[in-house]
Amino acid sequence: MLDRFRLELAFAGVILLVGALGLLGSAGLDTGWASDGPQAGFFPFRVSIILIGAAALVAVNAWRARGTLAAIPVIDREGGLRVLRFGLPVLGMVAVAQWLGLYVAMALYLLVAIRWVGGRRFATGLAVALGVTFASFVVFEKWFGVPLLKGPLETLLGLG
Known part of the structure; x- marks a missing residue:
């Protein structure tokens, strides 16, 4: 404790x-x-x-x-486990972003957080993950003109 x-x-x-x-x-x-x-x-x-x-x-x-x-x-122990359930996916997102880019890492984080931590259906997690990632791309890359960390997938899709 x-x-x-x-x-x-x-x-x-x-x-x-x-x-x-x-x-x-x-x-x-x-x-x-x-x-x-x-x-x-x-x-x-x-x-x-x-x-x-x-x-x-x-x-x-x-x-x-x-x-x-x-x-x-x-x-306490239960509260610490709840913190870890949210904190570990965030650390995973930071690690994955270095290799796969921020957008892929964001989508994976949201999918894991919604499915694993939130206990929602896979389809719900996938829809939210893709929607938020797409909206973030539009806001940062297109509207604000702020390029975020890209990975090989974004480069392959011509977004990098």
Whole structure:
């Protein structure tokens, strides 16, 4: 079981890491103010300091309330399994998109999510997967002119 205390500390750790990465990224840049305005590292440096400070506050507050927070369950075994049932297909979509392109990965994700997670009929999942994928293609590629990651299938169909 994941309790609130551990979750708060994990969140503080992630935010601290993001802040530290921001500091590292802005270290090679000028972080001051020039005659023409802020220099390249001005905002990243300050946002990173704020993130690190916020992470420290979250960690201190969690530590001070650890007795109370440790008694608050955030997720149990059943809830964790539900999260995995949605999360694993998303990770699969990201992996598949690298090889087959975003549109194929999106269609496969929707089909798996609707059929496996949602328990709907295969025909329903296929119709939604193809419809949403086609609509996404039209909106991004045709209307907005934003090309998304293509794979061999899109190239074979002349869409790549």
